[in-house]
Every structure is written in C-alpha cells, then in structure tokens.
Amino acid sequence: MDKPFAITLDTGSSLANKTGSWRTERPVYVDLLPPCSNACPAGENIQQWLYHAEDTRSDHGGYEAAWRQIMLDNPFPAVMGRVCYRPCETACNRAQVDSAVGINSVERFLGDEAVKQGWTIPVTAAASGKRVLIVGAGPSGLSAAYHLTLLGHQVTITDSGPAAGGMMRYGIPAYRLPREILDAEIARLLAMGITLQPSTTITDLLAVMRDGSYNATFLAVGAQRGKRAYIPAGDSARIVDAVSMLHAMEGDDKPMLGRRVAVYGGGNTAMDAARTARRLGATDAVVVYRRTRDRMPAHDIEVEEALEEGVRMMWLSTITHADGGKLTIEKMKLDETGFPRPTGEFEELEADSVVLALGQEAELSLLDGVEGVQIEDGVVQVGSDLMTGHPGIFAGGDMIPAERTVTVAIGHGKKAARSIDAWLRGRALAGPGRRQIATADRLNSWYYSDAPQAVRPHLEMARRIGTFDEVVGGLDERTAQFEARRCLSCGNCFECDNCFGVCPDNAVVKLGPGERYQIDLDYCKGCGICASECPCGAIEMRPERI
C-alpha cells in the first residue's frame, strides 16, 4: 500500500471502458450507385470524373484525370458535352436541392480541354491477334472500335459515307455540333490504330468476313432512311425527307427549300430540320405536328431553342394535301386515349416545301442471306450481350430496338466491345451486379450550401438565325470547376469529415486523404449521428447480432 490517504485504486483513463458493448446497431460505410451514372446510357462514372474536376491542384487529379475517367467509358466527351440529352441531369439529386448539376457542360469543358491540350489514350493491352469488322462508323461503331482496340483487338471499320461520324456528321446540324470538334475526336480515336474504309458499302457480309478473316463483326449501320408518309400531292409540290435534307447539308449543294418551309413531325429531327431551314434563309419555318407539345418526342431544350429562333409550331395538325405552294391542314383532336382524331376542319398553309421528319428506319439489305439473324419491326433482334442469332455477329445503335440517341449508341458500342471481347476469348461476360441507387431521401442536404447552376452562354439571336455557328457556348475554367463542385457525391464518401466531427465518442478514425474513415467499434455506442449527419448518405446503420 503506497497509495495516498483514502485512495484505493490506481487512476486510469476511460479508454479502459469499452463502450462499444452498448451498441445494438453499427455504422457501416457504403458505396452506392449515384443516380446520374445509373441514368447514363454510356455508363459513365460521372461522380468520379466530377470528383477529379473539383480539385485542380497538381497531384490531386485535375481536368486530365477527369477526362481520362470519362474516356474509360466514352471516347467522345466533347461531342457528348454538346449533343447528349442529359438523362444524368434529369436524374441528378441536386435538382431537389436547387437545380441539377450541369454535368453536360462540365463534360464539354473537359472534352474541349482535351482537344486543346492534345491528350491521347495509350493502347496498353497485349495484341490478341483477333480481327473485328465493324460496319458503320457512327457513334456506336466508333465507340465499339475504341473499346475493342483498348482490349487488344485489331479493328477495321467500313462506312458507306465518305467520312466517319454517321448521324453525328450527317444528322446533327453544325450549330449544335461544330465539325472541327467532331473531326478532332474522331481523328484521335482513329489514330489509335483503327483502320477506316470510307465509301465502302457491304452487300455480302459473310463473304467480307471470310475474305478479311474477321473473327467477329459488329453491325452499327444506324437508321439512315427517312420514313415517308403518303401525302396526296400535285405535280408542283416539293417534298423532301429530313434525313436526306440534313445529310445534304454536309455536301456542296445545300438543299433548296424556299422561303416558307413546313416540317412534318414532332421529333428532334423535325426541330433540327426547322432550325436548319431558318438558317438557310426561310422566313417562315413551321412545324406541323398532329399531337400537342407535351406529347412531342422532341426534347424540351430543342423545342425551346427552336421557338427562340422563330420556328412556329402548329399543334394538332396533319397535312392532307400539298400542291402549288399551298398545304391543306386538317385540325386534329386527341381522343380519351390520347390518340389524335381528324375533326373535318381544314385550313391552308402556304409552304414552298414540305420536310418529312416522321422517323427513320434501318437499311438492312446487307443482312440478306445471313443465317440466324432475326429482323422484327424493321430492327435487328439481339440478346442481352448484343449478339444476333448468328454467332459472332453483334449489332447495336439505331438498328436494334432502343432509344435512338447518340449516347445510347455509344453505350451500345461499349457493351458490344465487352461482349465481343468475352466471346473472342471464350469467357463469360461478368454480370452487371448493379449497386443500390443513392436516392435523394438518403441525403442530408443541409450541409450543401446553396449554389445555382452556372448558365452556359448562348449565341445572340441575329447570328443564330443567319449562321451555322454553335448556339450554346462552353463554360470557362472557373465556371466549370464551380459546376463540378456542385456535385453532391450521392452515396459515396467525399471526405467531408462530418462523421469524424459529429461522433460524441470519438469513435471515428480518420485514415488520411483518400483513405476515408473507419469506425472504432471498441467505443462506438451505435447512436447513429454519423449516419444521419452524413451529407451524401454513405453510412448505413446495420443491426448487431446480439
């Protein structure tokens, strides 16, 4: 007994008291699938590239790392940043806080930066010795070629057009996608060792495969033929289809449409045709559509921009007759199922020409005599791995049943490349194994400060109508970074230190930059404050087995 008066125990720290034994639930760090990535048809890891773009200190990622992250999934950031319909932004949880993150504008900034800096992607995979033929140098074919090359295969692309790009070149007007941007991204891709055979139309596919000793084929011929509708017309009526008209914009002979142009249809192609007509000098460009605006398949941004440029819309209208610069329009009425019915009321519309934008179909004659390939409703049937009924022949893009957008096509290209790679190597394709989605209700939005979306500059109206200059401008570096930093990092820890700070028991261990945190289960009482105060919903409370 060498203790002072009235002292019987040695002093000690409360660390001897392992309060972790009180716990009935434990916090667990999770990584969830952000809604943006979930919605992206090209399967981009959007949150991850925004994360890189948020921090431009050297050795902290930065724009190049962000761009390389995009390139893992999508070889066309600069194109995407212009023409994608942004399903990611529709899904973005930030829309419920203030407005969605301008993902698309950041992507464009990164894409343009890559073109400016001349960044390239090295091919590091060992050559597989396999040859793959790709038919069609549109977004889907080029995307497949890019991914197959990175996987070590030898790729040849053929296209019936004189230049690569498909609908990106022959469908999308230059005011939405400047050709020097498209050319730069395609050139970068082809320079990776891909052989392009332009102006080559394949008629006997099996023979080409055999003669070129190709081990697999990816068909991506698109849907290049405009659908026609029967319109009773007199001899002097001028009727063209939108696909041919937009295609002709790439040639030397621009289409002659006259001063008054009627565009028949309500999709994105109709908007492109009407806006192109305005730029070609039409004083009056009218979209004639048989349903109402809310039923239009065209995307809202395109309709808005068309209206801004003075394109007129005639809702609930069909063209019943065309002749001598005059159209007969019948007014329609939606029945209770939403189907448009004729009313018997007619009016006249003066028009020098009619542009039909009634949808497109695929030209599939190259598949004549190819055994096992099934065609239904004008499109090729494929399995979940995008293989047709003929072993070794895969298909994607507009020629298979899917939404027809550039982004979807690029996604098909990536998916087909992975399937073809697995097929060539005799391996099973790894299952998708989707993670749980980080929904908005998991977020604690209090911690995100209010920051509205950065607005992209628009070209002034006078130049929009007179020229094919790009309408929507890009963000400068500061705005792009601001926009990237608006990302909420839904469902994935971004090291904000909240859990580390709010634990009343110091039971969260900070592991250092990039290493995140760890729960000290010796002392965690399982109160759950860390989980409820985590801004991005990356902590879950799970019951203990007691």
Add this chain to the structure above:
Amino acid sequence: MPAQQVKFYQVGSFAVGNRLLSPDERTVQSTATRTNSLNSGHRACQGCGEALGARYALDAAMRATSRQMIAVNATGCLEVFSTPYPETSWQVPWIHSLFGNAPAVATGIAAAMRAKGREDVRVVGQGGDGGTVDIGFACLSGMFERNDDVLFICYDNEAYMNTGVQRSGATPPAVRTATTPAVGPHPGNPFGQGKNAPLIAMAHEIPYVATATVAGLHDLEYKVMQAMKVRGARYLHILVPCPLGWGSASCDTIKIARLAEQTGLFPVFEAVDGEVTSVSKIRRKAPVEDYLKLQARYAHLFKTPAGAQTVARLQRLADRNIARFGLQDSDDSPGAVKDQ
C-alpha cells in the same frame, strides 16, 4: 459570425471539413490532431449532445490557448459521466469541486495564475444548465460583475438530466419533466417562468456573450475563438439536446439542435459589451411542430385540442424571437445565407 470565405460549393462551410479546403480553413474538429479533450470510453448516453458540445468547445479553446488551459467543471452529467472514480475521460487539466461553485473556483484559479505570473494559462468554467442558471448562479453573477478572466460555458440541455430529468430554470414552457408532469389543465412546465441566462449575462455588460448549438460547429468554434481573444468575464451558452431527457432518437441529436435554431426557438447570436452584434440568420425556416414532434417531452401537446393551442403559443414564442433578434431578413430569398 464565421467569416470563412469558401471558394467551393460542394458542401459550403456547413460540413465539418472538406478535402478541398486548406488545413487552416478547416474546423478544429476536422483535424486528426484535435485534443479530444473528452476522450472515448466516457459514460454518456448514446448520442449525447453535451459530450459532443464539450469536446467541440474545449478542443477549440485548447487550440485558441495553444493548450495552456485549465477546465473547471460544475457537478452534473458532464462531470459524472466523464470521471467515475478512478477513471477520467479528460485530456485537459480539469478540476471539479461542487455543484454550485464552479464559477468561483474558476475565478480562484484565474487569480492564482495571475499571482504566479502565468497569464498565458487561461481558465474555462463549464457546467450544465442546472449548475449554471440555478445552483451556481450567484457565483456566476459574481464572476461576471468582477469581470474575472474566465470563459464560462453552459451546456444547456434544459433540465437536471443527471438526477432524473427534473425541471431547471432553463426548462422551456410546456416541457414534461419528472417535476412538471404532463397532467392537469396546464400540463408540463408553466409558461412565464424560468430565465434567459445569456440575456442576464449581457445585462452585466461583460465583454463577450454568445449562444451556439451543437448543430453549428463552425459557428461554435468561431465563438470560442472570439471569446478566447478577450480578457475578462465571458459567457457561452450552448444548446445540447439530451436524447434521454428529451425523449428523442439518439441519431437525431444534431438534427434537433438544428431545428431549435431554424424554428427560432433558440436564437443564436453574439453580444459584445452588452449589445447584440450579430445573429445567425435562419437558413431553412421550420415550424415549431417539426422540432417538437421529435421529442417525447412534448408528446402530450399532440394528443389534445388544448395541446394544439400550446403549440401555437410556442410558435408565437419562436416568432417573437425571430422579430426580437432579427433572425430572418424580410428580403431574404429562401435558403439564402449571409453570414455562415
């Protein structure tokens, strides 16, 4: 108010830290080298707001004084759960004497330090609302009027929680406690009683008085730092929700503190020499029901028609605070933040 200029928007300045901030712009709590004044293994309940508030405040005070600090604790939960003989959770020099004399003991230590010429060593007194606004009030008022060089921090959980949730002078109206049961025509704590310790402290015209909550870490640390810049008597009143006494979920501690501020029921402000100099504006206004419904101590208000009238009366109290302290700018767009 925290004048931190953040150049990024991912989480603004509301989260504890962020990889995008330079280390000197982060909170004390975000640093792995924080003192952890109150260490793990303490016996506070799950989700204890007081344990959290005490670590926030003392870690900040330790940073502000370059670790030259002595803490004096009144009797209460904080003392009991941190120092069951022979263990201690404190990683700072710490002394406990009696329930009612913490401000006097702090005064004495400050005098001793002055006598020894160790004016670099600063003194922080701390206690719960019982030890501050009731039992220790005479000593506290004396410390204020003599302008002794002590920062006294009250961790306000609005009742005597340690002894079984009895009413204190800081218990708000209508609250059910062990001594103000939810029975009779006027259930819970009566309206018109109790005292507002921060306003009384301001009436002493001491150099610095501030309120804070555990939901506003940046604000809390800023106020501790401000307080430690000044010599003389200073008072910091921190709202610390108590899951046990308030009948709330342990995970809701910070959420409830945030709602106390966002409803206007707990005005967050700072005052210099007896005058309010700044207030934390309400960022996302919430009705008092949002705050009350999370707590079983108010559950009786949602069972009877008379209860609804009481809720309306509490809303009027909140509205009065908003008007009195100017917690909302009339021209503010919703969600606008001026000073955080």
